[in-house]
Amino acid sequence: MSKSSKYNGDDIWKNNVEKINSELFTLTYGSVVAQLCRDFNNNYHEVNNQLDKMGYNIGLRLIEEFLAKTGVRRCQTFRETSEIISKIGFKIFLNIVPTIENWSSDNKTCSLILPEPNPLTEFVELPITTDSKISKELWYSQILCGVLRGALQMVQLDVDVNFVKDVLRGDDRTEIRLKLNKVLKDEIPAGED
């Protein structure tokens, strides 16, 4: 399948998405993160939590646009889900296509590697200070985890999402770990075949 997917979400991206300059998004997100750091007195665990919560709320809503603009069907495997997330989902919302790797043997856990630059972290550096607390605790792009968790829950997939690496912290790459807990079969709406 992957060989034939060279188009990714290109056609939808080109024709069905209203586009803006990514810098406005980058600066706006930066403003939000900085504000949360102030609101929580630099308690970065709280900041991560809040970003995750905001992302979750976004995910619950964003899934509708995703489905409306793509016509994605229920996936048969989690591998298919991950491919759709990366090639269609990330493409039409953030105009990037993360790579998927590091599959566990049971095909329920995998990693999304975000390309650089990406619209959340462009121009961003964590402050250089004598205390490395911020670069040990803050997951700057945590909102993405919430978005994925919320969106997948709406299509009856219970998934854990978290960051394991972030270039901003000095890691070699930015990596999100996805783990499928279960498919909520009882909640799948009647009428699909």
Added chain:
Amino acid sequence: MSNDNDIILSSATSMSTLTINEVSKDGFGYNPSVGPQSNIITPEASTFLLSSKKSIITNNPNSIYDKNIINKKNLEISLSSLAFLFCEMVNWCHSNSKGIQDLETRLNGLGYQVGQRYIELIKLREGFKTNKREVKIVEILQFIHGTFWKAIFGKTANELEKSQDVLNEYMITDNVPLMSKFISIPKEYGELNCSAFMAGIIEGALDSSAFFANVTAHSVPITGYPLRTVFLIKFDDSLSIRESLRS
């Protein structure tokens, strides 16, 4: 930095009172006489930077320091992503606010930080082309209404007017403000206009250019444009003195 826990502090709300000798306590904002506050090297910071192994000049080929920011290729992103983020920003501000006025102030504050940074970026890019600095109110307003608006929102604003009644008041009108495009304000929220965020962007940009002002957003719908918003720009009184010296 005196306290390790105080890495990020509240941004300056007004800089009209800053002097050359003043160092912003907040570490944010732009003092036109000295440059961006956040970059000020205090003795403490310089000791740290010199002794730190983690140099700010990295070997990372993707480092922002190695890229040309002026002719960088513009990345595009879906408006929806911004709209969803904005939706959550309004929710967050709403849950923390004491009322509609407070909610608008918070949105304005979030925008302010964007405006401060964006004006630097746009000035850097456009400044090279036009080779000019705006020194009069009308000039800076034309810049905001045209170049600035176009760079941020992808279109120029609709109208730019001077208030008939009040000195130092100007209005920029946007028929379809980008950030509030999908938002219907319920009746019980009265005069609330979420474009307060955009007003904050303008305010941040103006303050950074040393045109100290208060900017507020007001809904003035007309047929066909239910979201039409007027950004009311109230310049600081000190500007009229400066203006009179320059005319």
Added chain:
Amino acid sequence: MKVYSIYILNKAGGLIYQNDVNPGLNRLSANDYLVLAGTLHGVHAIAAKVTPTINGKEVATNEYPNNQNAILLASGKLQDSNSNKSGLQSIETDLFNLYIFQTLTGIKFILITSPNPVVHNLQQINREVANKGELNKQYAQANEIFKHLYIIYSDYVMKDPFYSLDMPIKSSLFDTKVKEIV
């Protein structure tokens, strides 16, 4: 085809939006609308269980391509966003037609439209063909409206911070956009 009314049901079958875009239908009481919504929700689900069998085995109704995701990935082109396949899809009467569209998240969009055009006696010979053609045409038209409805729902309802999920939709911008569609 004239569209009389548009309803939106949340995934529990609660009526969260109703808009009588064109006059032509008798108005029901508020309670009756809720009953109608709940009933359609129930019948839709039951209908999904009514499947033809041959020798006790279910026959797969393969009207839609089930490799839609593969097509989407390969072409990058928008596919049909209606996931209502085995549930109740339409009701046709002499006085009105009713169509049901369901999203993967379980939201239902319902259209009530004018009935299929009358087929005259002159066309008797070709009646079956003509009828089917008209039928499909109207069904396709309804589906086209659904597709746009879903997109403006995702724009003007989902991106409105003052909307709470699963609750009635009060957005005036959404109302305006709905009118533009039909």
